[in-house]
Amino acid sequence: MNQVPDIQKLLLKFVKNDCTSQEIATIIKYVKQTKGTDNLPNFNEVMQLFEEIPDIEPKRAQTMYQNILKTAKHEKRRSSTRRIWRYAAAAVVVGIMASTYFFRDRVLNNDIIAPSATIVRHNIHPGTDKATLTLETGETISLEKNTSIQTQNATSNGEQIIYNNSTSRELVYNHLTIPRGGQFQLSLADGTRVWLNSETQLKYPVSFTDGESRQVELMYGEAYFEVSHSSKHKGAKFKVIHNQQEIEVLGTEFNVKAYKHESNIYTTLVEGKVALNYQNKTQNLIPGQQSNINVLTNTLTVSTVNVKTEVSWKDGIFSFKEKSLKEIMASLSRWYDVNVVFENKSLEKVQFNGVLRKHQNIEDIMSVIMSSSLDNYEIIDKTIFLK
Known part of the structure; x- marks a missing residue:
């Protein structure tokens, strides 16, 4: 079968999520046309190949795997297909559970036809590491990848800005603004790390007052906080202020999504504990929970979510569930x-x-x-x- 080597290469690319849409279409077409269902591995055998993939949904994966089996049902057996089918089934499972795509109830039921574009x-172009730093004097500094900057209080390599580990009686504030098409990282003077998503602005002190509450303000946008524990700062709590809510923590990891022109504010707790204050009411969150404030209806709800999906943006991934x-x-x-x-x-x-x-x-x-x-x-x- 002359096309086997080419198909094998495509399937291996598929597993690595390196295929173009045209190559995906070629793979699925081949999978549906290949004969010899008796040479297919069983579902458990395929799953064992990918034990370490996070967030596996076996029930849904098995359903899609069965769809692959059905497409080849009643076809004539060809003994040379076992290795190819093994790759095909594996690729389908990886694609469904890890890093490929499907619209609800519509994948693998029909031939893939690329949209007319x-x-x-x-x-x-995809976004890059970039930000604008606004100093207390009003002076602005552009931060871009591969560009080194040093101020009196901080240094930047163009991918992140790191503030000196210092305390002060006087609070002096900087603003870090991430434009559309940008992202950036920030290490505050207390050691707290912050990942900032596109179209985000954070206001923060260049140093904190020893023993007093550490406070920053998310003006708008999305930020992931990895907070330095209060035990390292004489018990000083850490607060994230937004015009609709206040989050108080001792030391934890959480994500806040509060974009301008959007009616919902989401706070997702990854580790530790947070107390969320909204309209003079306090809502505690535990890991795996997400609060949702609807600013139009003035309501707050709490639900359990897949935190990896909610915070994957900071690791260079769009994860949509x-x-x-x-x-x-x-x-x-x-x-x-x-x-x-x-x-x-x-x-x-x-x-x-x-x-x-x-x-x-x-x-x-x-x-x-x-x-x-x-x-x-x-x-x-x-x-x-x-x-």
């Missing part, structure tokens, strides 16, 4: 610094599950997300039109 011209296209495109618009227009409004509610790398080019991202639900999309300059 009209790409007139564009200058769209039952997210609507409206939510997904909002994330992409910030990271790629693009505008998004839903010409077909019904697409806003379509849900997607999957994991994508943040440094993929925009065409690959769009092909992956849209391949099962969109007849056409168009990219003109820095605007994506969904049709």
Whole structure:
């Protein structure tokens, strides 16, 4: 079978999540046409290959695996296919559970047909490490990758800014602003580490007062905090202030998402404990819980979430679990610094599950997300039109 070596290469690329949408289509077409279901490994055998993959959903994976078996049912046996089928089944499971994509109830039931894309011209690139530092004097400094900066209180290599480990009686504040298409890391004077997502601004003191509450203000956007424990600072608690809520911690890891023009504020606790104050009420969170404040209805709800999915952005990954296209495109618009227009409004509610790398080019991202639900999309300059 002359095509076996090429298919093997594609399947190995698939496992590593390096395939283009066209290569994905070739793989699925081959899987559906290959004969010899008796040569397929059983589901348990496939699962054993990927024991260390996090967030495996065996029940759903097994359902999709059975779909692969059904597509080849009643075909004539060919003994030479065992190795290829093993890779194919493994690739499908990896794709479903780890780092590929599928729209609910629509993957592997039909042939993959890439959407019709009209790409007139564009200058769209993945985001990079960049920020603007505003000093207490009002002076601004651009921070960019591969550019070293040093101030009286901090140093930066263009990927993060690190403040001197110092205390002071007088609080002097800096602002760090992350633009659309950017991200940055920050180490505060107390050793607290902060990851800042696109379109975010944080206000913080360049040093803290020894023994007194350590306080920063998330003006808007999304930030992940890894807080230096209060036991290292004479019991001083750490607070994150936002105009709608206040979070108080002793030492913990949590994520706050509070973008401008969005009606929900999400706080997700990864480790430790936090006390969230909202409208003179206190809500305690435990690891794995997420609070959701709806600023339109003035309500607060708490639910259990997959924290890895919620905070994967800081590790260079888009992880979407039952997210609507409206939510997904909002994330992409910030990271790629693009505008998004839903010409077909019904697409806003379509849900997607999957994991994508943040440094993929925009065409690959769009092909992956849209391949099962969109007849056409168009990219003109820095605007994506969904049709």
